[in-house]
Amino acid sequence: MNLRVPGPTPCPEEILQSGAQQMINHRGPEFAEIMFRVHSGLQKIFQTENDILLLTASGTAAMEAAIVNTLSPGDRILGVTIGVFGDRFCQVAEAYGADLVKLQSPLGSAVDPDSVKAVLESDPAIKAVAITHNETSTGVTNDLEAVCRVVKSYDKLLLVDAISSLGCIPLETDGWGCDVVMTASQKGFIVPPGLAFVSVSPRAWAASKQATMPRFYLDFSRHLNSFQRGQTPWTPAVSVFMALDRALDIMLDEGMSAIYERHARLARMTREGIKALGLELFAQNEEYASNTVTAVKVPADLEAKVLLDTLRTKHGVVLAGGQGPVMEGKVFRVGHLGYVTEEDIHGVLQALELTLPRI
Amino acid sequence: MNLRVPGPTPCPEEILQSGAQQMINHRGPEFAEIMFRVHSGLQKIFQTENDILLLTASGTAAMEAAIVNTLSPGDRILGVTIGVFGDRFCQVAEAYGADLVKLQSPLGSAVDPDSVKAVLESDPAIKAVAITHNETSTGVTNDLEAVCRVVKSYDKLLLVDAISSLGCIPLETDGWGCDVVMTASQKGFIVPPGLAFVSVSPRAWAASKQATMPRFYLDFSRHLNSFQRGQTPWTPAVSVFMALDRALDIMLDEGMSAIYERHARLARMTREGIKALGLELFAQNEEYASNTVTAVKVPADLEAKVLLDTLRTKHGVVLAGGQGPVMEGKVFRVGHLGYVTEEDIHGVLQALELTLPRI
Numbered sequence: 001m002n003l004r005v006p007g008p009t010p011c012p013e014e015i016l017q018s019g020a021q022q023m024i025n026h027r028g029p030e031f032a033e034i035m036f037r038v039h040s041g042l043q044k045i046f047q048t049e050n051d052i053l054l055l056t057a058s059g060t061a062a063m064e065a066a067i068v069n070t071l072s073p074g075d076r077i078l079g080v081t082i083g084v085f086g087d088r089f090c091q092v093a094e095a096y097g098a099d100l101v102k103l104q105s106p107l108g109s110a111v112d113p114d115s116v117k118a119v120l121e122s123d124p125a126i127k128a129v130a131i132t133h134n135e136t137s138t139g140v141t142n143d144l145e146a147v148c149r150v151v152k153s154y155d156k157l158l159l160v161d162a163i164s165s166l167g168c169i170p171l172e173t174d175g176w177g178c179d180v181v182m183t184a185s186q187k188g189f190i191v192p193p194g195l196a197f198v199s200v201s202p203r204a205w206a207a208s209k210q211a212t213m214p215r216f217y218l219d220f221s222r223h224l225n226s227f228q229r230g231q232t233p234w235t236p237a238v239s240v241f242m243a244l245d246r247a248l249d250i251m252l253d254e255g256m257s258a259i260y261e262r263h264a265r266l267a268r269m270t271r272e273g274i275k276a277l278g279l280e281l282f283a284q285n286e287e288y289a290s291n292t293v294t295a296v297k298v299p300a301d302l303e304a305k306v307l308l309d310t311l312r313t314k315h316g317v318v319l320a321g322g323q324g325p326v327m328e329g330k331v332f333r334v335g336h337l338g339y340v341t342e343e344d345i346h347g348v349l350q351a352l353e354l355t356l357p358r359i
Numbered sequence: 360m361n362l363r364v365p366g367p368t369p370c371p372e373e374i375l376q377s378g379a380q381q382m383i384n385h386r387g388p389e390f391a392e393i394m395f396r397v398h399s400g401l402q403k404i405f406q407t408e409n410d411i412l413l414l415t416a417s418g419t420a421a422m423e424a425a426i427v428n429t430l431s432p433g434d435r436i437l438g439v440t441i442g443v444f445g446d447r448f449c450q451v452a453e454a455y456g457a458d459l460v461k462l463q464s465p466l467g468s469a470v471d472p473d474s475v476k477a478v479l480e481s482d483p484a485i486k487a488v489a490i491t492h493n494e495t496s497t498g499v500t501n502d503l504e505a506v507c508r509v510v511k512s513y514d515k516l517l518l519v520d521a522i523s524s525l526g527c528i529p530l531e532t533d534g535w536g537c538d539v540v541m542t543a544s545q546k547g548f549i550v551p552p553g554l555a556f557v558s559v560s561p562r563a564w565a566a567s568k569q570a571t572m573p574r575f576y577l578d579f580s581r582h583l584n585s586f587q588r589g590q591t592p593w594t595p596a597v598s599v600f601m602a603l604d605r606a607l608d609i610m611l612d613e614g615m616s617a618i619y620e621r622h623a624r625l626a627r628m629t630r631e632g633i634k635a636l637g638l639e640l641f642a643q644n645e646e647y648a649s650n651t652v653t654a655v656k657v658p659a660d661l662e663a664k665v666l667l668d669t670l671r672t673k674h675g676v677v678l679a680g681g682q683g684p685v686m687e688g689k690v691f692r693v694g695h696l697g698y699v700t701e702e703d704i705h706g707v708l709q710a711l712e713l714t715l716p717r718i
Contacts, residue, residue, distance in 0.1 A: 001383070008382040008597055019598060020379035023367040023551060024360070025677045056553060057416050060593040061576040095575045186594060192382060194415060194553045194596035214573065216454045217420040234419040235545060237553035237596060238367055239378060318384050 001312075002347045005320040006136045006164055006293035008186035008193050009338025011243070012250065015190060019243030026238055032230025034245050039227070041248030042197055045256060046166065046181060048173035050199045053223040056237045059163040062182035062196035064092050065218040066159045069200075070128060070180065070207040073097030077128045078119055078156075080111050080147070084137035084324045089130045089161055096213045101126060107138050107326070108295075110288040113146040120154040128157035128207075134165035137323045139295030139333065140283050141169060148176035157207055163187060166197075167251065168263045168292045168337045179204040185240055187292070188259075190339045191247045194237040200224075266336045266345050267291040273349035274334075277356060282331045292337035295322075297330070304329045307355065315351035360671075361706045364679040365495045365523055365652035367545035367552050368697025370602070371609065374549060378602030385597055391589025393604050398586070400607030404615065405525065405540060405558050407532035412582040414555045415596045418522040421541035421555035423451050424577040425518045428559075429487060429539065429566040432456030436487045437478055437515075439470050439506070443496035443683045448489045448520055455572045460485060466497050466685070467654075469647040472505040479513040487516035487566075493524035496682045498654030498692065499642050500528060507535040516566055522546060525556075526610065527622045527651045527696045538563040544599055546651070547618075549698045550606045553599040559583075625695045625704050626650035632708035633693075636715060641690045651696035654681075656689070663688045666714065674710035 003010045024030045035054075042052045055061055067089075071077060076099040079090035086104075093100050103119055105111045111131070120126060129151045134141045144160065151158045159180045162171055166181065167188025173181050179201040186193035200208075200220055208220050216222075222233040251259060271281060271289060274296050282295035298304045304321055311317040320333040334348055362369045370378075383389045394413075401411045414420055426448075430436060435458040438449035445463075453459050462478055464470045470490070479485060488510045493500045503519065510517045518539045521530055525540065526547025532540050538560040545552035559567075559579055567579050575581075581592040610618060630640060630648060633655050641654035657663045663680055670676040679692040693707055 001381070003382055003384060005384050005386070007594060008385065010382050016379040016381065016598075020375040022360070022375065023362055023369050023545070025362060025364050025679070026367065026552075027364070027679065028671070028677060057420070057576065058594040061416070064576045092575045096573045184594070186382070186597075192596065192598040193385075193594045194599060214455045216451045217416065217423050235366060235417040235543070235552045237551065237599070238545075239375075239551040239598065240553060240596070312387070318387060320384070320386065
């Protein structure tokens with residue numbers, strides 16, 4: 001199968017085999033070695049000196065962790081959303097009683113940093129800003145660096161969902177002043193799902209001391225305490241840790257610049273191929289089209305489900321549909337993140353070419 | 360290594376290899392097949408017709424899920440604790456604002472069902488009871504069936520931590536009237552950690568409709584909605600699902616009666632061997648000593664850390680120390696749950712025999 005959904009990414013065989021090693025004691029010295037090594041590799045990729053906490057959970061739990069560890073019920077937060085995942089960040093904040101101000105951009109577009117500025121200027125009570133770096137549902141990447149500049153100029157706490165960007169698209173955690181950055185193992189890190197990574201700046205630690213939203217499993221301070229001993233507070237997904245340990249070596253061997261460049265190149269190749277087939281990108285402007293996932297408009301005379309089923313059953317190509325009630329049937333999506341080569345993208349485009357006229 | 364901690368259990372090679380299969384789309388038909396098959400296998404082992412939700416998380420998150428989905432802040436809950444894990448259940452309830460009544464038995468003992476009865480009789484405001492089936496920190500198993508009878512006669516919601524018992528020690532979810540039962544993949548299920556399983560009775564579903572504790576990642580209703588389509592609401596630990604799929608076949612092939620009998624037999628063998636070495640069980644009464652983990656008192660002239668290090672480095676036997684500030688240094692623990700044979704226990708006892716006089 002040519003699995004080209006925006007996560008889980010396929011994994012190199014040697015990473016899968018690393019994850020198939022026999023279990024070890026997660027309170028013993030072997031695990032502690034893995035833990036410290038993995039932490040240091042993650043810091044390089046996050047471009048940060050902040051603590052990075054490893055949660056046995058998926059990305060959504062990391063979003064929840066970012067909210068509940070830094071805010072109290074009633075705290076005002078600006079949720080910048082350009083799609084399903086931005087909306088999810090907002091829903092989490094509301095579920096825990098934050099006072100949400102939502103800044104919504106039209107689907108298919110990126111946020112205009114000036115509109116973030118306008119909200120922050122007009123509403124000084126805002127304490128934190130939550131933003132999606134790369135919106136998986138629409139295939140759009142926000143200009144995070146520009147938004148960070150705005151948010152930092154107003155001295156707000158900055159929570160960044162980098163789940164489908166980190167390790168694929170440049171993100172400078174410290175350089176841009178991101179207080180909490182979260183991502184997950186099954187995207188850029190070419191590892192099976194099961195772990196989420198959350199970086200926590202000194203400012204976010206200070207916020208966590210004041211934050212009264214309830215938390216236990218996701219509590220940052222419990223994770224930090226255990227980390228001192230090379231442990232996690234609760235039993236971790238040991239096999240995903242082992243796989244990650246190998247994956248970070250492979251990633252750092254390829255080099256982050258090379259990885260960013262590969263993602264940019266394969267994304268361009270995908271977009272060019274899609275357009276050459278007479279299809280239209282969902283991103284309104286190619287300038288901010290994502291380098292990890294391409295959302296394609298479903299032509300009016302086509303049923304998305306039929307297209308995806310045919311690609312899968314006749315050509316072994318697995319793409320993703322639209323996500324959620326608004327996007328379902330409206331787009332299909334090609335994932336090109338993590339473990340992906342030119343050949344994989346060729347395969348997708350070829351299968352599309354063979355399938356499209358025959359439906 | 361002879362890994363004999365009370366979780367993670369070692370895993371059979373074929374289960375590790377099942378978990379090393381290439382990723383699949385967690386929103387596609389292959390995953391849905393696994394999901395439904397796994398659900399039906401779990402129902403057999405839980406002895407229930409209730410829904411079972413699969414969380415990508417460890418057991419502690421499942422305890423949190425049980426609390427936040429059934430209670431509102433201020434609801435009174437009786438926390439029955441006989442050790443670290445019972446205490447943890449209480450801490451979770453308090454973290455989310457429950458009104459906790461704690462019934463604590465001396466460490467090393469099981470709870471007396473009559474003392475549960477006395478509390479419920481004297482305090483009609485109690486809405487729910489949280490109890491640990493098997494206390495991993497002290498090596499004691501509560502007489503859950505008897506406690507269930509008491510709790511049900513007072514018509515209370517019953518939340519059972521069966522993390523280190525289910526699949527190893529008999530537990531009849533429906534027969535005994537347990538409303539929420541939680542366990543995790545790395546114990547009796549001979550699978551790597553990363554998944555937790557939570558059964559939810561109709562009564563617990565009704566409670567969840569009223570419960571106002573905040574929740575998102577662990578929200579039962581979101582999990583149930585996705586389950587209808589053979590999915591999870593958030594990206595699941597796909598490789599652990601694949602491993603579990605194989606493990607359930609292996610378990611049901613061996614047969615649950617045979618598995619219970621094996622655990623009982625190996626636990627007896629462990630206790631006899633420990634006593635023959637002149638060591639003392641931490642459980643005050645062998646009647647309720649656990650069939651999944653044996654806690655052994657550290658003799659006065661011995662340092663637990665030295666003993667465990669010697670066993671590990673000289674004999675390749677990995678045991679666990681005492682858990683938490685109270686138990687650390689006081690006991691060491693032999694796990695005999697999941698994938699364990701007579702030979703494994705022989706190995707432990709032999710290593711202990713060789714090590715004890717030489718320290």
